[in-house]
Amino acid sequence: MMAEEARTLTIEITRFDPDRDEVPKTQEYEIQVQDDWKVLDAINYIKDEVDPSLSHRWSCRMAVCGSCGMMLNGEPKLTCKTALSDYDSKLKIEPLANFPIVRDLVVDMDGFMEKFRKVKPWIVRAKERAEDMENLSEKGTFSQSPAQLASFKQFSMCINCLLCYAACPVIANEPEFIGPAAIALGHRYNLDTRDEGDGQRNAIFRGEGTVFSCSFANECSEVCPKNVDPAAAVNQAKLGAVVDWAKGLILPRGGA
Amino acid sequence: MAGAAHPEAMAPPKKGATRTAPPRMPGSWWGAPRIRTYLLFGATGIIYLLAGTVVLRLVWALGNGPDAWDYALGSLSHPLYLIFHALTFVSLIFVGVRAFGTMMPKMQPRNGPFPPLPAAAVRGLIYSVWALLTLLLSLVLSGKIF
Amino acid sequence: MKSLLLKLEPIIWLLFGAGLSIGTMLLTGFVLIVGLAMPMGLVDAGALDYTRAYSLGSSLLGRLVLLGLIALPLWKGAHHLRSLSIDFRGGDRDGIVGGLLYAVAVCSVIGIVAVIRL
Numbered sequence A: 001m002m003a004e005e006a007r008t009l010t011i012e013i014t015r016f017d018p019d020r021d022e023v024p025k026t027q028e029y030e031i032q033v034q035d036d037w038k039v040l041d042a043i044n045y046i047k048d049e050v051d052p053s054l055s056h057r058w059s060c061r062m063a064v065c066g067s068c069g070m071m072l073n074g075e076p077k078l079t080c081k082t083a084l085s086d087y088d089s090k091l092k093i094e095p096l097a098n099f100p101i102v103r104d105l106v107v108d109m110d111g112f113m114e115k116f117r118k119v120k121p122w123i124v125r126a127k128e129r130a131e132d133m134e135n136l137s138e139k140g141t142f143s144q145s146p147a148q149l150a151s152f153k154q155f156s157m158c159i160n161c162l163l164c165y166a167a168c169p170v171i172a173n174e175p176e177f178i179g180p181a182a183i184a185l186g187h188r189y190n191l192d193t194r195d196e197g198d199g200q201r202n203a204i205f206r207g208e209g210t211v212f213s214c215s216f217a218n219e220c221s222e223v224c225p226k227n228v229d230p231a232a233a234v235n236q237a238k239l240g241a242v243v244d245w246a247k248g249l250i251l252p253r254g255g256a
Numbered sequence B: 001m002a003g004a005a006h007p008e009a010m011a012p013p014k015k016g017a018t019r020t021a022p023p024r025m026p027g028s029w030w031g032a033p034r035i036r037t038y039l040l041f042g043a044t045g046i047i048y049l050l051a052g053t054v055v056l057r058l059v060w061a062l063g064n065g066p067d068a069w070d071y072a073l074g075s076l077s078h079p080l081y082l083i084f085h086a087l088t089f090v091s092l093i094f095v096g097v098r099a100f101g102t103m104m105p106k107m108q109p110r111n112g113p114f115p116p117l118p119a120a121a122v123r124g125l126i127y128s129v130w131a132l133l134t135l136l137l138s139l140v141l142s143g144k145i146f
Numbered sequence C: 001m002k003s004l005l006l007k008l009e010p011i012i013w014l015l016f017g018a019g020l021s022i023g024t025m026l027l028t029g030f031v032l033i034v035g036l037a038m039p040m041g042l043v044d045a046g047a048l049d050y051t052r053a054y055s056l057g058s059s060l061l062g063r064l065v066l067l068g069l070i071a072l073p074l075w076k077g078a079h080h081l082r083s084l085s086i087d088f089r090g091g092d093r094d095g096i097v098g099g100l101l102y103a104v105a106v107c108s109v110i111g112i113v114a115v116i117r118l
Helices: A039-050 A110-118 A146-157 A163-167 A169-173 A180-191 A198-205 A219-223 A230-250 B033-064 B066-075 B079-106 B119-141 C002-037 C050-058 C060-087 C096-117
Strands: A006-015 A025-034 A069-072 A075-078 A090-094 A101-103
Touching (some): A025 A039, A075 A163, A110 A180, A146 A180, A169 C060, A230 C002, B079 C002, B119 C002, C050 C060
Antiparallel strands (some): A006 A025
16 A cells, blocks of 8 residues: 555445444444545445445446445545545435345345336337247347437436435335336337337336326436436336327327 | 334245244434435425415405405415425426426326437427416416417 | 225326426426516516406407416426325325315316306
């Protein structure tokens, strides 16, 4: 460790041990940090050198795996993508907001996985068609133009890091709401020309947990580390629902 | 209020073996600048409700004849009305900028017949319509045209 | 009530969106002249004496604009207050606050009556 680049930083971290603690508490760590560290480096340093009892999730260290999301001074961020030099005096690290806390900085993701599965984030075909399988080697699997790909590519960049769920004021208050990432990914498959599952996903989008719960705080898009812009997906899904509703007025059977 | 989120927020479908601490709101939720803007955006709802009611009152008076109309129009010079309308005007600009600048460009369908326009183009288009409509309505209401 | 509101959600949002966009665009000029400039004496109040106001307001376009000026801001306001009340955990989506939307819908109908009465 090079002394001239190091400085002392006090980091306040949420601690919660379900066996001992009634409620989460905070613990302060005063450590020597280096200027080129990411926040995750500091947490790893504390875990390795200061307090091995600290629990947190991380994996890839390059903003791809989406495991290391935490609240930094109240704002959800990927700790591997956030420079420690952004925080000169005070840094408060908490587990992602809006999620049940399992231990220290680890949250329970199962609620998200359930919502996520509901929107069927995979290609759904109306039925497995014989022609899908025929002559695969000649025509390739499915052809899709660059423009068709561009229509949804942005939404497919989601890494399920849950920052948008931690930021969303509707998620905080309305447990049924399906939420930003699930809508963005469901919408991504609805836009995919190869997909035929719109009906099943729209039943979720327009049923309980409806996309209309969104009150356009735009926080999801503000905090998204991959520029997915879930708020755009939500609004396009709303508009789609309105268009289908109008179609249903004109063509009562064929529309929606 | 760094308080608790809804106790059921992001709750797992089945309770796990270990006890979990309930979900919390982000610490600086109410104080964060973006959230404050968002809450203010929602709060303009009160202004809009009242503004719609004022127009309703005027139209009702217009239907009641000249005396009622003159009285209703005259009452708008009351300082409280003036303050309210000044506040309304500020709200209108604020709502317009947030809705037309941020919300509308995102709403363009991606799989429509035309490729989506760049956000700046949508913004420019809507802002010009807004300005033109305001100009037109102002000229008509102040008796310059028609 | 719950499933009814859920079914009506697209139209509620459409009216909210119309209030947000068309309502804002119409109100800006209206408030500028009728709410501010005229009472402050910057614009001659004679421009909206009864005869002219009536002929403007009772034309087909005038009625449509007036209806937009009444109903659309009401819907925008009601929907925003409903969202805001959820943000402050003041109500469920389908509780009393959601019912406020219906009250506003009734107000819009009174607005329609007022406009037709002209």
